[in-house]
Amino acid sequence: MGKGKEWKPEWKRLNDRITGLPTVQLTNYTGHSHHLYFTENGWYDNDRRLLFVSDRNNKTDLFSIDIQTGVITQLTDHHKTYGSLSPCLHPDQKTLFFRRDHEIIALDLATLKEELIHEKPDSLLGGNLNCTADGKYLITCQREDLSKKIHTDLGNGYIGHRELMEARPESQIIKIDLVTKEVTEIYQEENFITHINTSPTRPELITFCHEGPWQLVDHRIWGLNLETGEAWKIRTRKEDQEMVGHEYWYQDGETIGYHGFRQDRTGFFGKIKFDNTAEEEVEFQFVNWHAFSNYFEKIIVDGRAPLNNLIIWYREDGGFSQPKVLCEHRCSFHVQKVHAHPRFTPDGSKLLYTSDRNGYANLYLVDVPENASELPDFAE
Numbered sequence: 269m270g271k272g273k274e275w276k277p278e279w280k281r282l283n284d285r286i287t288g289l290p291t292v293q294l295t296n297y298t299g300h301s302h303h304l305y306f307t308e309n310g311w312y313d314n315d316r317r318l319l320f321v322s323d324r325n326n327k328t329d330l331f332s333i334d335i336q337t338g339v340i341t342q343l344t345d346h347h348k349t350y351g352s353l354s355p356c357l358h359p360d361q362k363t364l365f366f367r368r369d370h371e372i373i374a375l376d377l378a379t380l381k382e383e384l385i386h387e388k389p390d391s392l393l394g395g396n397l398n399c400t401a402d403g404k405y406l407i408t409c410q411r412e413d414l415s416k417k418i419h420t421d422l423g424n425g426y427i428g429h430r431e432l433m434e435a436r437p438e439s440q441i442i443k444i445d446l447v448t449k450e451v452t453e454i455y456q457e458e459n460f461i462t463h464i465n466t467s468p469t470r471p472e473l474i475t476f477c478h479e480g481p482w483q484l485v486d487h488r489i490w491g492l493n494l495e496t497g498e499a500w501k502i503r504t505r506k507e508d509q510e511m512v513g514h515e516y517w518y519q520d521g522e523t524i525g526y527h528g529f530r531q532d533r534t535g536f537f538g539k540i541k542f543d544n545t546a547e548e549e550v551e552f553q554f555v556n557w558h559a560f561s562n563y564f565e566k567i568i569v570d571g572r573a574p575l576n577n578l579i580i581w582y583r584e585d586g587g588f589s590q591p592k593v594l595c596e597h598r599c600s601f602h603v604q605k606v607h608a609h610p611r612f613t614p615d616g617s618k619l620l621y622t623s624d625r626n627g628y629a630n631l632y633l634v635d636v637p638e639n640a641s642e643l644p645d646f647a648e
Contacts (some may be wrong), residue, residue: 270345277338284595291634299323300629302622306609307516312361354396359403386444398464402471405443409461412437424603432460433480469521482511489515491542503540507531519562527559539564562612570608582640589640598625
């Protein structure tokens with residue numbers, strides 16, 4: 269048991285119950301397994317291997333799966349369960365970074381050697397990790413620990429979500445030099461800051477968010493220039509209590525995708541450049557959890573129960589197709605580990621998602637047709 273252990277293939281090949289599309293259930297274990305957060309790429313080794321997190325033997329570890337053979341390799345050997353390891357890949361795809369208690373660890377994916385990169389003060393809580401596009405820096409956020417004043421359980425039902433927003437904890441965005449380990453504070457304010465996202469092509473650009481209930485937070489999506497420290501609002505609210513969030517970068521590194529809800533609960537997905545140009549939005553008439561796309565050509569959203577399907581739009585003649593059913597997900601979304609978090613493969617030919625349809629979260633990979641005409645229309 270332990271680091272470097274190979275687990276025999278667990279995958280099952282099936283056809284989706286609704287659309288008949290070829291699907292592979294990549295994991296099958298009596299414990300939760302999930303891919304990286306949907307803003308993070310988990311593919312490496314020329315897209316042959318996929319990173320994931322799994323609770324096995326009553327502890328939480330990092331794993332990779334060989335997509336050609338199904339063989340699973342254990343990458344870490346921890347001694348307890350974690351709510352989140354916040355893993356992210358270095359742009360060269362040779363190193364993985366993750367959080368373990370107070371530590372940020374670099375893991376060599378070839379040798380599985382671990383190196384301590386940073387250790388945060390006990391008085392602060394750490395956020396997610398991202399690398400800059402040039403691979404020189406690791407970017408993260410940290411905030412004042414208010415756990416003695418506010419009961420929180422954000423990963424299991426967003427307990428304390430609004431209370432933290434209203435408390436306005438002191439928060440910082442820092443960069444860590446991956447050669448010298450020097451830490452530099454880039455930005456600071458009294459707001460609940462999370463969701464650090466680095467541009468995949470422009471090393472000076474990131475987004476971050478003011479966390480809280482989307483309809484109540486002062487403003488959700490922010491841009492930040494790491495070289496100048498300048499911060500600015502991206503996609504400002506257009507009406508009272510409008511909800512916009514779950515922002516992510518397109519592969520071009522200059523466009524940001526997002527989704528949201530109008531005041532009347534009409535859903536929409538959209539895109540906008542980091543400088544607030546080239547905005548475009550499309551409305552839809554159901555409630556969802558997330559949206560994702562590599563470019564503004566194919567958009568996926570995960571329907572919220574009672575809609576248990578993944579819905580896709582295709583760019584057609586300057587507009588979009590009618591919403592189409594790609595597959596069912598039957599995901600409970602009960603806690604973060606069982607969110608569907610759909611994400612296209614880098615070439616857009618398949619879609620990765622997590623589902624606890626059989627009681628435990630597992631990874632699924634479904635083929636994505638080239639044309640909208642190959643899929644059934646979504647009907648409420």
